[in-house]
Amino acid sequence: MVNQLKEKKKQVQQQHNLDPENPEAEPSRFFCGSFCSALSRLFSLTCVIFLVLSFATLLSAIFWLFPPRRSLPTRHHADDIVHLNASVEACFRLHKQASEVISHKGKLEMDIFSSIHLRNNTKVTVLSLHQPGASNFTHVKFGVLPVPTNHTMTKHSLTSLRSSFVNLFAQSCDLNLTTSTFGKPTSFQVLKFPGGITVDPLGLEPVSGLLELLFSFTLDFSLSEIQDRVDLLKNQLELVLHLELFESFRVVLTNHKGSTVSPPVTVRGCVVSNMTIMESHIQQRFDHLAQPPAKNFGLDNSVFGEVKNVTFTSYPVGKVLDSDSVLATNANFLT
Structure with missing residues (x-):
């Protein structure tokens, strides 16, 4: 009976790989477990390296096929x-x-x-x-x-x-x-x-006849700014000059720096008649321009600012000239 119990216990120990009477069995089991653990870590590290290399290769291929656009100069x-x-x-x-x-x-x-x-x-x-x-x-x-x-x-x-x-x-x-x-x-x-630049903002045709008046003044605006106010400039000059039906006028604008965007601008103009007129009419216009109400040469100072360096010369008996030659030859005098 005792022998049967010992035999059965021995069988149970064999089934669980336990042998208390064989102390060398324990290091064998430890070696086996360590080897398996190391092998597992090796395979994990290899996978990580493989994934990293694969990702790097994929990025290189993408940049080769679709290179980034270079920044263009602006x-x-x-x-x-x-x-x-x-x-x-x-x-x-x-x-x-x-x-x-x-x-x-x-x-x-x-x-x-x-x-x-x-x-x-x-x-x-x-x-x-x-x-x-x-x-x-x-x-x-x-x-x-x-x-x-x-x-x-x-x-x-x-x-x-x-x-x-x-x-x-x-x-x-x-x-x-x-x-x-x-x-x-x-x-x-x-x-x-x-040498400066001169423009005709009104686009008026050259006029010929008896020269009655030459005038000049300076505005603290650029040619470009006056160009935007050209209709108003024309209307106000016509009012201050009191033109008759037989009279016409011409103006040109000059910037002596040769710029259309920098002030100031010199306005040069003339009044010409196509018929002989009385000296008193010319003198009357001259006197009107010399009066304080015409100090700003009839221009609205809220639009054109202060008119400076005003000069004008009348020709009581008239002088036969065309407007282009008058404005060209009197440029130095008028400025």
Whole structure:
């Protein structure tokens, strides 16, 4: 009976891998457990490394197939020496992104050159391109330089160029740029022109006859600002001059800095009659202009500001001249 119980106990110990009588069995079991644990950690580390390498390879493939777009330039500024050499400067707007315009800067220069009919001894250089703030247009500033740059532009070239600029400012013509690339330019302004720049804001036809009056005054406004008030200027001048049906007048505006955006502006004008008139009529107008009520030359100072440097000269017996020649030959006297 006792032997049967011992045999049964031995069988139970064998089933549970327990052998209290064999102390070497315990280290064997520990070695087996440690090996399995190490093997498990090895496989986990290999998986992690494999996943990292796979992810890196995937990213490389994505960047190779779809490279990131390079940041395009949004401003251009020519060297300071180029600005100094440009005696003539003008600007306008293009309703395009600055990055688009900059990528076609060379073509823009050629288009401007062709539009203003320059000669081979001159060239156009884009001085700056920038897109102000969150606007949807690009401000283009360009200069006209002689070739070579250490020479000066001829008088004939300046005369022709001045005429082109005046027509562009008055919107009598447009810059003929490649529309598909640049769109339609707007807001043309002259920034600098040697010898000044003169415009006819009223667009009046030259008048001829007997010269009665020459006048001149200065307004602390730019040509561009007066251009926006041109109808009011015409109406108020007609009132202060008390024109008769047989009389007409002509005015031109000059900025001696050669800029349409910088004040001041000198207003020069003349009154011409197409028939012989009495000396008393001319004297009456002269006296009226000399009176205090006409101190501001009849212009509303809330619109045009204070009229300064007023000069006028009457011709009691008349003098046969056309308005263009009068305003040209008396420019120095009137200013």
